[in-house]
Amino acid sequence: MSLSGLGVLIIGIAAVIAAVGIGRLLLKATKLVGSIDRSITAAPRQLEGIMTETCGLISEGNQALADLNIKTSQLNPYFYLLGDLGRGCESWSLTLKDKLNTLDRKSLQVDEKTEEMISKNGYGSIMLAYFLMKKRKEMQRIQEGV
Numbered sequence: 001m002s003l004s005g006l007g008v009l010i011i012g013i014a015a016v017i018a019a020v021g022i023g024r025l026l027l028k029a030t031k032l033v034g035s036i037d038r039s040i041t042a043a044p045r046q047l048e049g050i051m052t053e054t055c056g057l058i059s060e061g062n063q064a065l066a067d068l069n070i071k072t073s074q075l076n077p078y079f080y081l082l083g084d085l086g087r088g089c090e091s092w093s094l095t096l097k098d099k100l101n102t103l104d105r106k107s108l109q110v111d112e113k114t115e116e117m118i119s120k121n122g123y124g125s126i127m128l129a130y131f132l133m134k135k136r137k138e139m140q141r142i143q144e145g146v
Contacts, residue, residue, distance in 0.1 A: 103142055 099142060103139055
């Protein structure tokens, strides 16, 4: 066999190896295309199922929101009533606070005659008790007037 025959034989063997490699590559590509075809065929059914579930969820959400709106609208008068009650209590407590501050200032003021009586011995103690009782009754009268 000559060198040219040997070269042709080597080229032939290389061509057979390349043909087998390309054939295997084409078989794998065919399997891949078949797999992609199955996936694409199944995709519409899967998407339809997903869309059906999504529509059901949106419908349920809309019903829940509608129910919540109805219940909230039924509670609105109570919220308005509580707001009015809070504002009324606030004005009443401010009035009470002003009256108590006035009473506190008045109770802290002791006139000179009372101070003089307090500074004396036993008689001063009795007068102090009398003064405190009088202020306490006055405080109760003001509280009942509120």
